[in-house]
Amino acid sequence: MKAVKEALHVATSPTIVVCREEEQRKAIEFCKSCIEQEKAGGLYVCGCPGTGKTLSINKVIENLSSWSHEMGLQPIQVVAINCTSLTNTSEIFIRIAEKFNPYKRASGRSTPLQHLQSLFSRKSNLPIGTILLVIIDEMDYLITKDRAVLHDLFMLTTFPFARFILIGIANAIDLADRFLPKLESLNCKPTVLSFPAYSRDQILEILRQRLMVLEYSVFQPLALDYCARKVAAASGDMRKVLDTCRTAIDVLEAEIRDNSTKEVGNDIVTFDHMDIALSKAFKCAKVDIIQSLPQHQQIILCCIVKLFQHSKKNATTIAELNRSYLQICKSLHVPAIGSIEFIDMCRVLSDQGLLELGKSKEDRLKRLTLKIDISDILFAFKEIRFFQNCLGNKLP
Template structure:
């Protein structure tokens, strides 16, 4: 039994615990009531103590309020991402961007339109020589932009699976000969590109020609080399030994070389390599004629259809009007027939239309009468302006320039060199009329400095001047009263900017027009 003293002690302990619990509950109720009163009451000046105690809540609450709009932006971006779900990541939603990408020179089309006969010829040559391990040579000629390299690349893609199934390996080498400083550098370039692990001691590694003989003229090798030389006319030399050797290697029965040359000149083999016919080493010839109007229209429309297939558009109208495409095709076909130029014109016209649409959209957004409920998306094409004739004409005027620019583009290489010499003389002296003798010295020095074209004789130079005078009046000759023809004055009737515009697609002439060109004499007297 507990004593009276123990009972009293237990009672006092219990009373003390009840009092502590009651005080804690009252304090908790007061704190909760104060918090509720503070949230419901309007803002009032705080004492320093209250301000110190409420610094943390006052800082957190605005941050939480700002985080809410950010979450809305994330939701909107998520919806935009979900809207284009299923499309490739690299295909944009904008129809303008898709059209510009399809019209770029670097874009490989899904299929090439036209060139059926040329395609059959290259395919037959590939089957006859590459798949049969039979050496041979093919020379493809045609003006720039006629699809020579593109069609050959397409045939290679089509034959890739059949090449891989052969019992021997097919090693393809593509070289743009414009990248070579010297024509004889082609030997070392080929020796580096072709596999040479199994040659052994047959070739001296320092002798590129001997190494290539061991690689290409050994019928026991389980390898066939397909060498594609673009701009093969840059391998021309004084005695043409480089081209003769390559074509002769491809004609030998024990050779493991299939040679394909590509250049612009139609008569390259007949004019510069006449001995190939005598030695029965003449390559097979294939010429690409310039594109006609119908061909250019069909190719452009096919590219635009392919671009439109990647864009979910609300408008059924084509991005470029049919009349605008035909205008571009007729202009390009009458000038050069270069498909790349037609693609560039249409691409720039699309850029003009895109800029015009952006300006109109910004004006509509800034207008106070614009409805706030209408939301434009990148795929909205209801207000999208089509590329019309006005846009194409604006580009054509800048690309083709005046009639003088078109005339200069159709000149021969020697006549263009005379204009380049005249252009360089204007860099040192702004007088537009000089003596024929001074112009001849400048022309001769320009040819000697670049060592790319052999200068003509003095009498032939006077014939070039006469042709320039009759070709649209590019130059004008003074009176014949001078005792010597060298002292006769000649005046340039075109602007220097027009000369640069006319020659901008010819790298050799552009290098001659640069200020860094050497060997140009200064006008004296």
């Protein structure tokens, strides 16, 4: 069982990445053409969580490194930055500048960004073929935190003597609409590579590939198919598939422990085990999402609970919800966000699958319904005094 769990662990990187051949090919072609033409370029990789973006781009780097070696080119230098680890957004420029040795010798007068800008504006004495691959993962953080940094980054790729390929990876689906037009207006729109959610067949193929290292089968085909179908319908998130399969093994193991009379040799994950694992996975997921939302989005959910909880209503409008939100903020002495941001936040909640927004030309008149159970929201905020106040309940 340990080996099975290992094969299905999110941290176990498969030797080949199936179902993402086309995406990997496009990314490799893009980078190769930049390297061959000795020009900079920007690639924007986007797709929902767990669709294999980080994994595929890591394989792309491996592939490019061996290609450049075979071709006798300068080794490709890579800077990988995960934005969740940045304490300061401009750290990115320091990390890139460090890779270009001259920075170390430069006087401390200019900022790392200015240094890079001037470096890329004139013909440099770097060895021919030097190209840096900058991978910026979890770029969503930057987009919400400091868009200017991103604009500056992608702008760098347009400098005449820029020597780097920028690969930005992000997962919010609507991000591209909000972020790309600005880059287009600055004339530095990156090439976009999107990763669609995995389908049921793709999930099954990936599972087959990952379980191939084992010499025995631990899952009933029906159980795997059930998991693939459920997750494909919900999100197409491979991380979720792997987690659920591992939980199903836990369920089986607990059953074997509790039921020592059970025949030996019957240790296979069945449809029923998977059913339990799936209901656990989906129940927690909603609560997890709610608990990790920014505070104002959580307040909005509380307002919806207040509006619906003691009435037969199951729909409202953005305008009505906004009125209720302003009242709650006032009573809690929390500065309220403006109405445009409020509408944006409703959209984000709808993208997350928590709400549904109807169609209306005017945003404020859009009909709004809840897509999750009120009980999930109540459960998520059970122990939090602020939200209990928000809901008008008193904690002991």
